Amino acid sequence: MKRALAILLAALMLIGIAGCTDNPPTPAGTDKPAETQGKPKALTIPVDWPAYIDPGVGSKAADCISFVNLYDTLVFPNSDATISPMVAESWEANDDCTEYTFHLRDDVVFHSGNKLTAKDVAFSMNRMLSVGEGFAYMYAGLVQSVEAVDEKTVKFTLSSSSGLFPNLLIRLYILDEATVMANIAKDGAYGEFGDYGKNWLLTHDAGSGPYKVKEMITEEHLTMEKYSDYWMGWSDKPQAPDTVKLLGGVDTASMKTMMANGELDASDDAQTAETYAALDALEGVEISRAPIGVNFNIMLNTKLAPTDDVHVRKAIAFATDYDTIANDIYIGSAKATGPIQKGMAGSLSDEECPYKYDLAKAEEELKQSPYYNDLISGAMKLSLTYCSEGGAQQENLALLIQAGMASLGVSVEITGKPFATMMTDAQTVETTPNASFVAFAPSYLDGSGYLKNRYHSSSCGTWEQMEWLQDAEIDALIEQAMSTMDQDARNAIYKEISLKLMDICPTVWMADLASSSAYRADHFISPVAEMFAAGEAFIFAMGYSCYYRDYKILG
Amino acid sequence: MILKILKRVVSYLLVLLGLSVFVFILVRVMPGDTARLALGPRAPEETVQALRREMHLDKSIPVQYYYWLKGILQGDLGTSVISKRPITEDIAFYLPATVELALLSAIFMATFGILLGVTATKYSEKWPDAIIRVLSYLGIVAPAFLWAVLAMLLFAYLIPILPVSGRISAGIAPPVTRTGLYIVDYLLQGNFAGAWDAFRHLVMPAIVLSFGGISQSARICRASMVSNMEKPYAAAERAYGIPENKILYKYLLKPSLNSFISVTALDIAMLFGGAYLVESIFNYPGLSRYGLTAMLNKDVFAVSAVMLVDGVIVIGFNLVTDIIISFLDPRIRYSSST
Numbered sequence: 001m002k003r004a005l006a007i008l009l010a011a012l013m014l015i016g017i018a019g020c021t022d023n024p025p026t027p028a029g030t031d032k033p034a035e036t037q038g039k040p041k042a043l044t045i046p047v048d049w050p051a052y053i054d055p056g057v058g059s060k061a062a063d064c065i066s067f068v069n070l071y072d073t074l075v076f077p078n079s080d081a082t083i084s085p086m087v088a089e090s091w092e093a094n095d096d097c098t099e100y101t102f103h104l105r106d107d108v109v110f111h112s113g114n115k116l117t118a119k120d121v122a123f124s125m126n127r128m129l130s131v132g133e134g135f136a137y138m139y140a141g142l143v144q145s146v147e148a149v150d151e152k153t154v155k156f157t158l159s160s161s162s163g164l165f166p167n168l169l170i171r172l173y174i175l176d177e178a179t180v181m182a183n184i185a186k187d188g189a190y191g192e193f194g195d196y197g198k199n200w201l202l203t204h205d206a207g208s209g210p211y212k213v214k215e216m217i218t219e220e221h222l223t224m225e226k227y228s229d230y231w232m233g234w235s236d237k238p239q240a241p242d243t244v245k246l247l248g249g250v251d252t253a254s255m256k257t258m259m260a261n262g263e264l265d266a267s268d269d270a271q272t273a274e275t276y277a278a279l280d281a282l283e284g285v286e287i288s289r290a291p292i293g294v295n296f297n298i299m300l301n302t303k304l305a306p307t308d309d310v311h312v313r314k315a316i317a318f319a320t321d322y323d324t325i326a327n328d329i330y331i332g333s334a335k336a337t338g339p340i341q342k343g344m345a346g347s348l349s350d351e352e353c354p355y356k357y358d359l360a361k362a363e364e365e366l367k368q369s370p371y372y373n374d375l376i377s378g379a380m381k382l383s384l385t386y387c388s389e390g391g392a393q394q395e396n397l398a399l400l401i402q403a404g405m406a407s408l409g410v411s412v413e414i415t416g417k418p419f420a421t422m423m424t425d426a427q428t429v430e431t432t433p434n435a436s437f438v439a440f441a442p443s444y445l446d447g448s449g450y451l452k453n454r455y456h457s458s459s460c461g462t463w464e465q466m467e468w469l470q471d472a473e474i475d476a477l478i479e480q481a482m483s484t485m486d487q488d489a490r491n492a493i494y495k496e497i498s499l500k501l502m503d504i505c506p507t508v509w510m511a512d513l514a515s516s517s518a519y520r521a522d523h524f525i526s527p528v529a530e531m532f533a534a535g536e537a538f539i540f541a542m543g544y545s546c547y548y549r550d551y552k553i554l555g
Numbered sequence: 556m557i558l559k560i561l562k563r564v565v566s567y568l569l570v571l572l573g574l575s576v577f578v579f580i581l582v583r584v585m586p587g588d589t590a591r592l593a594l595g596p597r598a599p600e601e602t603v604q605a606l607r608r609e610m611h612l613d614k615s616i617p618v619q620y621y622y623w624l625k626g627i628l629q630g631d632l633g634t635s636v637i638s639k640r641p642i643t644e645d646i647a648f649y650l651p652a653t654v655e656l657a658l659l660s661a662i663f664m665a666t667f668g669i670l671l672g673v674t675a676t677k678y679s680e681k682w683p684d685a686i687i688r689v690l691s692y693l694g695i696v697a698p699a700f701l702w703a704v705l706a707m708l709l710f711a712y713l714i715p716i717l718p719v720s721g722r723i724s725a726g727i728a729p730p731v732t733r734t735g736l737y738i739v740d741y742l743l744q745g746n747f748a749g750a751w752d753a754f755r756h757l758v759m760p761a762i763v764l765s766f767g768g769i770s771q772s773a774r775i776c777r778a779s780m781v782s783n784m785e786k787p788y789a790a791a792e793r794a795y796g797i798p799e800n801k802i803l804y805k806y807l808l809k810p811s812l813n814s815f816i817s818v819t820a821l822d823i824a825m826l827f828g829g830a831y832l833v834e835s836i837f838n839y840p841g842l843s844r845y846g847l848t849a850m851l852n853k854d855v856f857a858v859s860a861v862m863l864v865d866g867v868i869v870i871g872f873n874l875v876t877d878i879i880i881s882f883l884d885p886r887i888r889y890s891s892s893t
Contacts, residue, residue, distance in 0.1 A: 042725075044725070049848075050637060050638060052639070057639070059595050059597070060595070132594075132598065132599055132601065132602030132605070133594050133595070133598055133602060134595070136598070136599065136602070137597045137598060137599050140599050189609075198639070199640070202639055202640065217729075218638055218640065219638075219648055219649065219840040219845075220721060220838070220840050245725060247720075247838075249835070249838050249840075249844065249848075250720065250838055251835050251836045251837075251838060253700070253703065253704050253707065253836045254707060254719045254720060254836055254837065254838060256712075257707050257708070257711045257712045257719050258719060258720060260712055261711060261712070261715050261719075263718070263719070263720060418586070418587065418851075420586060420587030420588070420591075420592055420853060421586040421587060423587070423588065423591060423596060424586055424587060424588060443597075453597075462596070463596055464596070464597075
């Protein structure tokens with residue numbers, strides 16, 4: 001026993017002595033070794049995990065952050081929801097918007113050293129459609145074929161007219177065909193393409209973006225390093241980080257400690273108001289809030305009593321305390337003015353949205369409902385489901401709605417469910433509750449990004465439309481808008497659709513959410529933080545607020 | 556004795572089979588569509604259907620079980636829909652991390668459990684015993700996540716001497732995998748700095764994880780030893796003038812270890828599956844955290860595999876404990892051989 005204990009202690013001492021001599025403990029107990037501190041401009045950011053860095057597979061926030069930094073796209077989304085040329089210098093469409101021809105730059109070089117050509121663009125689109133995962137749903141059924149006309153020209157043929165096809169291309173991340181094909185597993189599910197490089201791309205990139213994969217540990221982090229030969233150069237970005245580590249699985253309990261001792265440079269955006277306040281109190285830490293195009297809705301089932309009655313729906317909309325939501329629950333968010341994020345082309349103004357917190361109006365609406373007596377007597381109740389993964393914020397919000405309706409004498413039964421269960425419930429009218437909380441993020445910033453997925457009949461039976469609207473007129477207008485190339489004309493139709501939706505009130509548009517983040521302002525500054533501090537209006541498509549080439553490391 | 560062990564092995568195999576059926580059915584009746592969750596809420600229905608077919612999720616549960624069991628017998632645990640790679644690869648990474656954590660916790664548990672137990676016995680009904688008793692109750696009653704937060708506050712925030720996240724520091728390359736245990740692998744490479752760094756990352760989660768076990772072990776050790784102290788042989792040893800420490804450690808400890816070993820071994824086995832909170836809080840890439848992520852995402856094959864691995868570990872520990880106890884206690888050894 002004694003001998004065993006002595007051996008154990010000796011081993012521990014040996015490790016300790018060796019450790020002390022070879023590599024002293026990091027200063028102040030931080031996780032950054034002494035020899036690396038102060039030298040490279042580095043960022044460590046927590047993200048939702050796992051991140052899929054294959055553009056043919058991933059589509060969630062962490063995936064998008066990696067895509068925008070590792071890959072280039074034909075067009076780039078701006079912070080005012082417009083697009084600019086990127087790899088494509090210019091483009092044109094035929095008269096009915098079923099054929100688009102893009103002309104590419106000739107100075108874009110992949111991380112492999114290969115030149116980016118039209119063939120790579122065609123390969124990337126075909127790969128995405130074949131794999132069918134990630135953002136493939138944006139192009140499936142729309143892109144009929146893609147052809148490399150010559151090295152610098154690529155032509156897309158669409159199965160139906162689309163006026164906004166270039167806007168959709170912010171999610172077509174261009175892969176190096178030669179690199180991918182050199183790394184395919186032959187026995188995959190895609191015939192001559194083997195596994196289409198899916199296994200290799202789990203931990204490697206084949207892009208031309210400003211950063212490249214340095215290390216991808218599937219279990220915990222992705223480290224990206226600056227691509228020194230990036231075609232846009234670095235001379236105008238002297239403060240851009242040299243390396244960025246996206247760290248997965250950071251628990252809320254450890255976030256504050258990690259930020260305080262320098263192991264993390266920012267928080268994620270899923271913390272409570274109390275946590276942000278605690279982080280804000282740390283020296284050098286500040287909070288920034290960015291609109292990210294996400295609107296938070298109560299989806300009302302228009303085919304299930306009592307929310308099949310428009311007066312009940314309007315009563316809920318008038319009984320919702322929008323100010324409390326923006327000021328106390330989703331701090332920094334703005335009251336939504338309709339289905340399209342306020343401020344974007346085609347959205348409604350404050351005056352055009354009739355729904356404000358007004359219990360008198362709510363009661364007036366309720367009294368016009370044939371369900372009034374049943375609701376007041378308690379014979380009929382409203383069912384409301386929130387997402388249990390949405391944390392305390394959604395729970396508080398559910399209680400707020402319950403309190404609002406209680407003041408009218410209506411009972412609301414609240415249930416928290418995992419999102420997986422909510423998706424299953426959304427499959428039939430009968431299992432879809434009267435009211436469901438859903439935060440909706442469009443894949444691209446355009447009115448149709450909101451309207452098509454949310455209100456077109458094709459999305460009924462999915463989590464994106466628990467309203468079961470099935471309105472032929474709305475469907476036709478959405479299709480008409482999407483085939484219109486002229487942006488002003490298209491926006492006018494979006495506005496018309498939004499106004500019609502106001503009348504039938506299938507949704508309570510509660511808030512245009514802001515993504516909050518605590519960050520070490522004494523270490524770096526991001527475009528989001530700069531614009532937020534300057535009070536500018538801006539909006540970013542998912543992932544693009546983390547385009548690290550535009551970040552500045554201080555000191 | 557060997558016959559008894561063989562009988563145990565057979566009965567444990569049957570338990571494992573039953574566990575596999577139970578686990579398999581349980582994860583499949585959980586709400587949520589695995590294929591849809593794997594591919595995202597907006598994936599085209601055809602792609603989702605194709606994945607369902609590939610995973611045999613379109614078949615009945617007994618047929619699915621047949622394919623799963625067949626795969627296991629061929630060493631194929633399936634592919635994780637979360638990590639998108641074979642589950643055997645995932646387990647090969649995560650299990651050693653948890654083994655390393657559990658081993659250090661076990662060392663803490665056994666060492667401090669015995670030390671505190673013996674000390675409490677030596678000072679039975681005096682103030683050291685009272686202090687150890689209070690600490691033990693605290694350790695048993697307070698949940699591990701509370702200790703985790705306290706330890707983090709103390710050793711990483713107020714007195715920042717230990718890291719709070721991961722297995723190694725940024726900038727330090729992982730060791731060449733030989734055992735999967737980072738400290739051992741670094742030592743085999745002769746990289747003492749790496750071993751020290753890995754050790755520092757392990758200390759806090761290991762202490763936190765072992766807290767409950769130390770408390771329980773100390774109480775059991777004390778109870779056993781106090782009971783044995785009243786036996787005639789202990790009085791005889793005192794009458795011969797043998798020093799108290801020698802009586803405690805040499806003559807009393809061994810016969811008092813049976814219940815200590817049984818409980819501690821089970822505690823250690825439970826560490827493998829019960830470290831969810833600790834691994835999550837310390838962002839430690841172990842099997843428990845992997846299992847939790849798999850469960851939240853309804854990664855059916857991964858959940859089944861993790862639960863099965865945990866089951867094998869608990870059963871293995873039980874078996875080894877039985878063998879150790881039978882060697883320590885001749886009464887059990889002889890009764891089993893007759």
